[in-house]
Amino acid sequence: MSDLLDPFGLFRDAAYGAERLGRSLIGQERIRLAVTGLSRAGKTVFLTSLLANLLAAGRGLNTLEALGKAAGGRLHAVRVAPPGNEALPRFDVAGHLAALAADPPAWPPRTEDLSTLELVLEVRRQTDPVGLVSGVLGQRTVTLELLDYPGEWLLDLPMLRQDYAAWSAETLARLRRGPRASIAAEFLAFIEALPAGMPAEESTVRRGAALYRDVLRACRDRLGFRFLQPGRLLNPGPRGETPLLWFFPLPGGAAGPLGRLLADRHAAYIAAQRAEFFEPYFRRFERQAVLVDVLGALHAGPEAFADTAEALAAIADALRYGGGWMDWLTGVGVQRVAFVATKADHVPERQRHALEALLGSLTGGPAQRAGAAGVSSSVHSMAAIRCTEDDVATLEGRPVAAVRGVLLESGKPAKVYPGDIPLKPPGPDYWAHGFFEMPEFQPPRFDAAGGHGVPHLGLDVVLAALIGDAL
Numbered sequence: 280m281s282d283l284l285d286p287f288g289l290f291r292d293a294a295y296g297a298e299r300l301g302r303s304l305i306g307q308e309r310i311r312l313a314v315t316g317l318s319r320a321g322k323t324v325f326l327t328s329l330l331a332n333l334l335a336a337g338r339g340l341n342t343l344e345a346l347g348k349a350a351g352g353r354l355h356a357v358r359v360a361p362p363g364n365e366a367l368p369r370f371d372v373a374g375h376l377a378a379l380a381a382d383p384p385a386w387p388p389r390t391e392d393l394s395t396l397e398l399v400l401e402v403r404r405q406t407d408p409v410g411l412v413s414g415v416l417g418q419r420t421v422t423l424e425l426l427d428y429p430g431e432w433l434l435d436l437p438m439l440r441q442d443y444a445a446w447s448a449e450t451l452a453r454l455r456r457g458p459r460a461s462i463a464a465e466f467l468a469f470i471e472a473l474p475a476g477m478p479a480e481e482s483t484v485r486r487g488a489a490l491y492r493d494v495l496r497a498c499r500d501r502l503g504f505r506f507l508q509p510g511r512l513l514n515p516g517p518r519g520e521t522p523l524l525w526f527f528p529l530p531g532g533a534a535g536p537l538g539r540l541l542a543d544r545h546a547a548y549i550a551a552q553r554a555e556f557f558e559p560y561f562r563r564f565e566r567q568a569v570l571v572d573v574l575g576a577l578h579a580g581p582e583a584f585a586d587t588a589e590a591l592a593a594i595a596d597a598l599r600y601g602g603g604w605m606d607w608l609t610g611v612g613v614q615r616v617a618f619v620a621t622k623a624d625h626v627p628e629r630q631r632h633a634l635e636a637l638l639g640s641l642t643g644g645p646a647q648r649a650g651a652a653g654v655s656s657s658v659h660s661m662a663a664i665r666c667t668e669d670d671v672a673t674l675e676g677r678p679v680a681a682v683r684g685v686l687l688e689s690g691k692p693a694k695v696y697p698g699d700i701p702l703k704p705p706g707p708d709y710w711a712h713g714f715f716e717m718p719e720f721q722p723p724r725f726d727a728a729g730g731h732g733v734p735h736l737g738l739d740v741v742l743a744a745l746i747g748d749a750l
């Protein structure tokens with residue numbers, strides 16, 4: 280139902296409420312949590328820590344304090360569901376925990392593709408005033424379905440609302456700006472030299488597509504840029520390389536035979552992303568954790584930071600519009616989003632608040648965040664696996680807050696003074712003396728058998744915001 284017919288989302292909410300109540304009465308609820316973020320944002324580490332800590336919480340350990348509180352102490356057992364008939368790879372919990380338990384401890388290996396896993400949570404029923412429900416069914420089983428998907432694909436969300444001409448114009452304007460322009464010079468010269476009414480020759484299309492892909496790759500690898508569309512061109516996923524990906528922006532949009540061919544492919548790509556990704560995965564997961572390596576972006580410098588900021592604003596905007604995919608009959612659609620600045624153990628406590636404020640200003644203020652679509656969102660800073668302790672270092676004779684951890688490269692302990700985190704996107708002053716250290720730390724020792732959970736900073740608060748209401 281459109282917002283026009285149901286301006287307050289009443290029907291939608293009523294239907295969703297009825298469906299949830301139905302499921303909750305039979306004691307078989309299902310919640311779906313998708314974890315996304317651009318590559319290296321910390322998705323695998325987040326899910327590994329979430330699993331280790333939830334399993335430990337199920338054994339009665341207080342490893343996720345805020346979530347335990349949100350659940351009212353009713354969570355009493357957690358187990359990994361056996362494989363069903365999923366068409367997606369399973370998230371490799373055992374493998375990732377084994378990496379952390381190795382000597383010396385290592386980070387889980389890089390992953391690119393989609394993966395899923397289901398956890399079964401046993402929750403004691405809340406005593407209801409009438410005592411009826413709890414009398415009949417003392418226990419609820421909540422299945423928590425988890426999905427890890429590349430955030431690069433989220434960058435296609437804004438494309439769903441654009442036609443080929445609008446996408447071309449916006450993409451070309453971005454390519455002509457700043458340091459992208461020199462990287463894109465060959466591609467830009469190629470498309471500008473194409474005569475109007477250019478026939479749709481396959482060789483031209485392949486050449487343009489190859490040049491365009493090179494531009495995106497170089498922007499990512501040499502400049503640390505993130506706002507690169509289409510997302511699947513750099514991260515093709517399980518289907519690999521298909522002709523669907525062979526399109527690129529043209530100044531004239533869909534004019535002429537070549538323009539029409541590219542516009543067709545652009546439309547087919549969007550239709551495919553909608554059918555193969557947004558509908559089955561994205562839209563079906565009503566809770567989304569969007570992980571952002573804000574510290575990494577600050578470390579990468581002003582242009583890369585500005586680009587990350589632009590990508591994030593587009594994603595936040597599209598997620599707010601998430602209600603556009605909300606089906607009023609089934610209650611399916613994104614409802615809760617948590618934006619999370621990861622790796623917060625790289626900075627001492629006071630800076631972690633600054634980090635959260637900075638992410639807040641990148642994703643829009645609180646008023647904007649309570650989007651018209653009714654998507655509720657929150658902002659956090661978090662370390663899924665805490666590798667450091669807060670400490671004090673000396674800088675030019677003065678004490679400054681720092682962190683202490685073991686460096687991954689040397690295996691030696693070190694004190695790191697990370698520099699100041701700005702509360703909002705910084706101006707030229709900041710970058711002028713913007714020194715910002717960001718070494719890779721060694722994860723803490725973890726005993727794979729013991730199941731004491733994994734040390735973290737604020738993972739419990741993130742989880743309470745995302746799934747606390749459902750426990």
Ligand SMILES: Nc1nc2c(ncn2[C@@H]2O[C@H](COP(=O)(O)OP(=O)(O)O)[C@@H](O)[C@H]2O)c(=O)[nH]1
Nearest residue numbers: 318319320321322323324386622662663664666
């Ligand atoms: N210190 C610290 N480093 C982290 C944390 N989370 C991720 N990292 C680092 O970021 C890297 C990439 O994380 P990963 O989860 O593989 O990213 P993904 O590509 O989004 O799945 C890891 O190998 C770690 O070096 C954290 O909580 N603390």
Ligand SMILES: [Mg+2]
Nearest residue numbers: 322323389390
């Ligand atoms: Mg990963």
